Amino acid sequence: MAQQALNLRAEYAQSGDHAISSDDAEKILKIVINPPRPDKSLDNLKRLEVVCTVALPAAHPFRLYVSEYTRHFENFKSKWEGVQTREHCDQGCKDILHAQFVSLRLTKYWKDQAMSDITVALPSPTELMDSIEYQREWEPRLSPGLRQALKFDQFSRIFGQGPSSLGTGRDDATQVSDLTGTTGSASTASVLNSILHQLQQQAGQQATSTGAGSGGGGRTGGGGTENRSVENTSFNATLFGEYKTRQVNGRVVRSKDVREAVRAGRLPALPTSKVPGNNQSMCLAWHTKGQCSQSCPLSADHVPYTDTEYQPLCGWCSANYPSE
Ligand SMILES: [Zn+2]
Numbered sequence: 001m002a003q004q005a006l007n008l009r010a011e012y013a014q015s016g017d018h019a020i021s022s023d024d025a026e027k028i029l030k031i032v033i034n035p036p037r038p039d040k041s042l043d044n045l046k047r048l049e050v051v052c053t054v055a056l057p058a059a060h061p062f063r064l065y066v067s068e069y070t071r072h073f074e075n076f077k078s079k080w081e082g083v084q085t086r087e088h089c090d091q092g093c094k095d096i097l098h099a100q101f102v103s104l105r106l107t108k109y110w111k112d113q114a115m116s117d118i119t120v121a122l123p124s125p126t127e128l129m130d131s132i133e134y135q136r137e138w139e140p141r142l143s144p145g146l147r148q149a150l151k152f153d154q155f156s157r158i159f160g161q162g163p164s165s166l167g168t169g170r171d172d173a174t175q176v177s178d179l180t181g182t183t184g185s186a187s188t189a190s191v192l193n194s195i196l197h198q199l200q201q202q203a204g205q206q207a208t209s210t211g212a213g214s215g216g217g218g219r220t221g222g223g224g225t226e227n228r229s230v231e232n233t234s235f236n237a238t239l240f241g242e243y244k245t246r247q248v249n250g251r252v253v254r255s256k257d258v259r260e261a262v263r264a265g266r267l268p269a270l271p272t273s274k275v276p277g278n279n280q281s282m283c284l285a286w287h288t289k290g291q292c293s294q295s296c297p298l299s300a301d302h303v304p305y306t307d308t309e310y311q312p313l314c315g316w317c318s319a320n321y322p323s324e
Contacts, residue, residue: 039081041095045070045102061119062109068125069102076129083132086139100140101128117256117285118229118293228294234304235290239314243288243321253322255285267320271312273301282313288321 036044049070052063073080085091105123112120124130131138237244246253261267262281270281283298285291287310292302305313 036095036099038092038095039077041098041102042070042073042077044099045073048102048106061122062106062113065109065122065125072126072129076132079129079132086137090139097139097142098128100142100146101138104140114252115289116229116291117254117289118291120229230286230292230294230296230299230302232286232290232292232302236287236305236307236310237290239307239310240288240290240317243317244290246321246323248322248324255289258284258322261322268316271316273298274305274309275300275303287313288317 045066049066052060052066056063083094085094085097090097105127109120109122128138130136235244243253258267259270262270270284272278273280273282278300280298280301283292283296283301285293285296286298286302287305292299296302
């Protein structure tokens with residue numbers, strides 16, 4: 001029943017372009033990481049796809065990744081059913097291993113993206129299928145703690161015997177929650193919360209930047225070379241390490257948001273670049289985060305500074321950099 005209601009809600013959410021409520025999103029995300037029954041991990045992917053459809057703009061790279069991945073996995077489904085796990089006793093948990101495979105990539109992406117002003121690269125959407133075709137290792141190693149939290153071995157014993165051992169007439173969600181007690185472990189829950197938070201944040205930013213011209217919005221998709229990350233190998237962690245990781249409301253402050261505050265006049269202008277003939281401001285991301293993008297309009301300022309040359313930026317940051 002719960003599963004059915006969610007399916008309906010997912011269809012409903014997909015049909016319109018109204019925002020999904022955080023309550024709905026959370027329910028769907030719980031399904032995403034709920035341990036799937038054998039050969040049912042595609043359902044998890046489809047639910048994830050629905051969340052992305054309603055929460056993210058069409059060209060968002062994460063949304064493109066999820067839908068591409070889902071499409072490839074769907075085409076691969078008949079082969080997937082024949083895939084054997086490394087350990088025979090894990091066979092019944094193959095789709096849990098798959099869910100974890102996906103989950104690790106999504107988590108890493110959102111964590112990296114939270115630290116970066118530019119679009120973080122996602123893995124190939126055919127990574128899993130390619131690994132299996134080339135007989136490479138694909139199964140993530142589950143820590144003993146996670147195995148226990150997922151009641152993995154118990155799950156394996158029950159589902160490993162095949163679907164006939166399942167009771168009939170009860171929906172997947174009930175059976176899974178019977179097995180797992182609660183939805184995942186505490187760490188899974190916090191990962192979920194952070195993904196949810198990011199999704200909402202992205203959706204909010206998209207809504208506010210629409211119409212504002214070339215914001216950080218929908219044009220970042222496609223994965224071309226223009227957004228390639230460049231690292232400041234002379235990053236001065238002594239002076240700026242604190243700003244690199246400074247958080248406000250539990251989130252690392254992004255240079256993009258600080259620049260936006262400067263542009264809107266909520267913060268004073270940034271110091272001018274030291275580069276002769278360059279009267280643009282210093283690149284905040286390059287100097288305070290140690291990372292920027294190749295397409296940065298201030299890239300002429302992507303040069304090493306001495307401590308003395310950094311004094312104006314240090315002064316600006318200590319007076320103006322957002323804090324709690
Ligand atoms: Zn830059």
